[in-house]
Amino acid sequence: MNLRAVQAIYMNEMQRFFRTILQSFVSPVISTSLYFVVFGAAIGSRIETVEGVSYGAFIVPGLIMLSVIMQSISNASFGIYFPKFTGTVFELLSAPINFLEIVIGFVGAAATKALFIGMVILGTASVFIDLTILHPVAMVLFLVLTCLAFALLGFIIGIWAKNFEQLQLVPLLVVTPLVFLGGSFYSTDMLPPVWQTITHFNPVFYLISGFRWAFxxxxxxxxxxxxxxxxVFFTICLGLVARIFQTGWRIRD
Amino acid sequence: MAAILEIRDLRKVYDGGFEALKGVTLDIEEGEILALLGPNGAGKTTLISTLCGITEPTSGTATVAGYDIKTQYREARKLIGLVPQEINLEPFSYVETNLHFSRGIFGKPRDNAKVEDVLRKLALWEKRANRVRELSGGMKRRVLIGKALAHEPRVLFLDEPTAGVDVGLRKEMWDVVAELKEQGVTIILTTHYIEEAEAMADRVAVIRGGEILMVEKTADLMRRLGCKELTVELREPLAEIPAPLSDYDLELAADGLSLTYRYDTQADRTGIAGLMRAFSEAGIILRDLHTSQSSLEEIFVGLVEGEGEAQ
Structure with missing residues (x-):
């Protein structure tokens, strides 16, 4: 294992994050605050409680998941797509490293950034409402697993994408609908029975539900x-990455 | 000297069926500069990419200092530095950070002194805190060389290092290469500027259509294939070559004012003395004369065209 290479890739990715630390920090704070103003205060005042939890608190896990999933995907997909775009990927391919080390470096950094933003949102939310987390260990576990799984998915998208449009395509057409329809802002009990059944095919629904349970x-x-x-989702992504590793698909001729 | 790079019957067939390398066998000696010459699409870059691990070979083997490039890729690649043809750099990254990153992914511990040394040698130390996009084209290319040297490789591949670089910078690049050679680095360079190979390379390998046509010491090649031309300018124009001169391989210019004589510098008798006597016998008065030696470029064009006719 070339640990120095993993560290070099990880730190290089994190440096990009630190260079734009203000944006990285400010934008989730602002967007979370806006969600609380709109959903928490304006709409939430007309909804008393959902499953015994105040609506403002109820949406916190969904909000965190929404941002963390989108961030994991965009960080990892951009992270590996950018070297392909600028051509610097040649260096990764000619270095004494294997694909696994490349994946750990990029996915690790992407997941770290997403985790950081998740924490910022949690911090911002606790300014607006009283939050008690019943199962903190499970909460962290869900969060970390989600970051890693979706960073892996992002990595796959970044390898697959041939241009910037494709890079945006999957998050926009697949992930955003899945997250919004996965119960970020509502309990599935509120849906008509048909939609309740459909929701059970949405993998993100299980994530948000489990995450909410931890709270x-x-x-x-x-x-x-x-x-x-x-x-299961994590394993599927890992399997796909391993397959890409074996075949050198879209990276090595 | 021992071969540091041994390439044996290396083949590369791309998915579309295009055979870019048709069984390349080549030994490269430690400490030499080898120029890989060939027209566009000859397989120069494919050969370099395959040796560096960017492209998977279809069959055949290659070793670097005895390490197989496929089965012992970690050991092999640590010894190799690659300067690509395109300026592949992240525009927003910093010069010094770039070198530390390259050193890191090649598994070397961080070494500020070493990176400083490389940057100073490439005259980039003053620019270490600049972003790549703020640099000129020549400087960017030197950053690429610096990245390739950051992990102290023993073999350096330079894929067209002076493409699109002005004359001054090209000379500067040659100096850098000469210095690297003095430090014992083996250098393989591909180039379109044949004067570059002539000026720098110890040996020249000519590649075309995925095959190595020949490998020779640059000096031997020049001697073996080198022809000299003697051009004689005349005071009075000639309508045709006079009879006493008909034994010589002469060419009369269209204006009749100059004659060109081609001769082999390696021959025992160049025939120049006889030609001079024949001139005076024929009563031709010379105004001036000069000689020129064919460059590697002409040799190369001759070789490639000759092969083309043979097919």
């Missing part, structure tokens, strides 16, 4: 299912 002890599905869903 409030209430969930749409049993927490075991949520853990299983994250694990």
């Amino acid at each position: 409030f002890g209430v969930a749409d599905v049993a927490v075991g299912w949520s853990l299983l869903a994250v694990a």
Whole structure:
């Protein structure tokens, strides 16, 4: 294992993040505040509680998941796509490193950034409302697993993408709808039965449900299912990355 | 000297069926500068990319200091530095950070003194805190060389290092290469500027259509294939070559005012003395004369065209 290479890639990616630390910090704070003003105060005042939790608090896990998923994907996909775009990827390919080390470096950095932003949102949210986290360990576990799984997905998208449009395509057409329809801002109990059934095919629904359970002890599905869903999703992404590694698809002629 | 790079029957067939390398076998000696000459699409870059691990070979083997490039890629690649043809740099990154990164991914510990040394040698130390996009084209190319040298490789590949570089910078680049050679670095360079190979390379390998046509010491090649031309300018124009001169391989210019004589510098008798006597016998008065030696470029064009006719 060329640990120095992993470290070099990780630090190089993190430096890009530190260069724009203000944007990285300010934009989630502002967008979270806006969500609280709109959903928490304006709409939330007309909804009393959802499953015994005030609406303002109820949307916190969904909001964090929404940002963390989008951030993991965009950080990792951009991270690996950019060297392909500028041509600097030649150096990664000619270095004494294997694909696994490249993945750990890029995915690790992308997940770290997403985790940081998740924490910033949690901090901002706790300014607006009283939050008690019932299962902090499970909460962190869900968060870390989600960051890693979606950073892996982002990495795959970055390898696959041949231009900037494709880089935006999957997050826009697939991930955003899945996250919004996964119960970020509502309980599935509020949906008509048909949509409740459809929701159960949405992997993000299990993530948000499990994450919400870690906060409030209430969930749409049993927490075991949520853990299983994250694990399965993580394994699928890992398998795809391993396959890319074996075939050199879209990286090595 | 021992070969540091041994290439054996290396083949590369791309997915589309295009055979870019048709069984290349080549030994490169430690400490030499080898110029890889060939027209566009000859397989120069494919050969370099394959040796550096960017392209997978279809068959054949290659070793660097005894390490196989596929099965022992970590050891092999640590010994190799690559300067690509395109200026592949992240525009927003900083010069010094770039070198530290390259050193890191090649598994070397951080070494500020070493990076400073490389930057100073390439006259980039003053620019270490600049972003890449603020640099001139020549400086960017030197950053690429610096990145390739940051991990102290023993073999350096330079893929057209002076393409699109002005004359002054080109000379500067030659000096850099000469200094690297003095430090014992083996250098393989591809180039379109044949004077570059002539000026720098110990040996020249000519590649065309994915095959190595020949490998020779630059000096031997010049001697073996080198022809000299003697051009004689005349006081009075000639309508045709006079009879006493018909034994010589002469060419009369269209204006009749100059004659060109081609001769082999390696021959025992160049025939120049006889030609001079023949001139005076024929009563031709010379105004001036000069000689010129064919450059590697002409040799190369001759070789490639000759091969083309043979097919």
